[in-house]
Amino acid sequence: MSKILITGGAGYVGSMLSTALVNLGHEVTVLDLMKYDRGSLNHLYYFKNFKLIKKDVRDKKLLKSLLKKNEFIIPLAALVGAPLCDKYKKDAVSVNHHSIKNLVSLSSKKNKIIFLTTNSGYGVGEKNKFCDENSPLNPISLYGRTKCDAEEEVKKSKNFICFRLATVFGYSYRMRTDLLVNNFVYKSVKTKKLKIFEPHFRRNFIHIKDVVLGIIYAIKNFNKLKSNIYNLGLSSANISKLMLAKKIKKKMNKLQIKIITNRKDPDKRDYFVSNKKIEKKGFKAKVSLDQGVEELIDLFNTDNKKIINNY
Ligand SMILES: NC(=O)c1ccc[n+]([C@@H]2O[C@H](COP(=O)([O-])OP(=O)(O)OC[C@H]3O[C@@H](n4cnc5c(N)ncnc54)[C@H](O)[C@@H]3O)[C@@H](O)[C@H]2O)c1
Incomplete structure (x- = not known):
């Protein structure tokens, strides 16, 4: 040890x-x-x-x-x-x-x-x-x-x-809902609406x-x-914001996705990432986005603890 x-x-x-x-x-x-x-x-x-x-x-x-x-x-x-x-x-x-x-x-x-x-x-x-x-x-x-x-x-x-x-x-003992997947699922569960700026941005x-x-x-x-x-990173999870929103909608039929065209996302990150180097060394991330989305839907549907984000 x-x-x-x-x-x-x-x-x-x-x-x-x-x-x-x-x-x-x-x-x-x-x-x-x-x-x-x-x-x-x-x-x-x-x-x-x-x-x-x-x-x-x-x-x-x-x-x-x-x-x-x-x-x-x-x-x-x-x-x-x-x-x-x-x-x-x-x-x-x-x-x-x-x-x-x-x-x-x-x-x-x-x-x-x-x-x-x-x-x-x-x-x-x-x-x-x-x-x-x-x-x-x-x-x-x-x-x-x-x-x-x-x-x-x-x-x-x-x-x-x-x-x-x-x-x-995914869930943590110190939860953050400012991270993109956590944030999208949180808003979807709490408001049943998702507004997306620059939906093509990839992560x-x-x-x-x-x-x-x-x-x-x-x-x-x-x-x-x-x-x-x-x-x-998870190699199968190189996707755009819109693809992520659609994944959430598959599990929440009533979710309304609205694309906002007249506002820019201040976060300009837009890229696909290769994880081959670590995979060749023997480690591969496995937990799917679908599994994570399901976990977060259950979490936000049941947990009313106040989440303190960092800004
Ligand atoms: N969460 C992500 O998606 C992500 C992605 C890439 C890299 N990282 C990196 O992983 C690390 C952890 O990120 P996280 O998501 O857990 O963030 P977090 O904000 O939840 O955790 C940061 C921790 O650092 C502590 N801290 C801040 N300033 C301190 C100081 N001066 N002295 C002692 N403690 C201090 C905070 O109390 C907090 O517990 C960071 O270095 C971050 O850059 C995170």
Whole structure:
């Protein structure tokens, strides 16, 4: 069993990942300011192999001591998403970029870093062309830029694996409804209407369970995968916003889809992504969009808990 530090481990991805790693018997330390859902790790306090430190990832002294105590480092703490980064620009740079720079410079040879960045670095893709890991990065938001800058820092460490993640969907203990699939299903269930700007914009998606399994795969196969960057997404889920809306309508007959032509989507991401590199290394995301949509319909139909998004 390994000693694992997860920064941002109380977040959307982190709370699901921490839970899975604690259940596998790893010694998990989460460093998180608990900015959003303070109850997202409640179910873990019982376990002796779990520890929460409610502090800031920009605390260099603390980071240094935690790096010494842990083998695997999974830095998830970030201001996530373009709107939040535009609202808090300085924090976006200091948390998303500078804290990763500190982490890399303070790390030692024994630390193995597994970093998640976003495939939104590919920005606006070329028509009908799949972006792979060699495609030029062209981030179109401050969020995308800070994550690309952080990736450059992580690459300076020899002991790293970097996943460029597709847009995640599915339930988490710290739920987010600002992510595209979660958002479309949430609006469909609550209002029975879906208004879509720029319906042809394409994206790649991945279920949160596959993100967690991908990271567990990276922990188990670190040497086989290390010093490399991989796209991590569901290959069958390279689809446009309109195709996604139609998938939801198949499960909700009464849903009205309205295309808005006179408004632009501020999120200009439009690309298909190839996940072949990680698939060739032995990991393939499996949970389908249909399965995720069904899960989310059930969730939003029954759960009335207030969801705190991050902007
Ligand atoms: N969810 C996605 O679709 C997606 C896609 C690509 C990449 N990622 C990356 O995955 C990581 C996690 O994203 P998420 O969706 O779980 O977001 P999230 O907002 O749910 O989680 C971020 C966590 O970081 C914590 N945090 C923020 N600033 C902090 C600070 N200064 N010190 C300590 N903790 C701090 C927050 O409290 C929160 O728990 C991020 O690095 C993000 O860039 C996510």
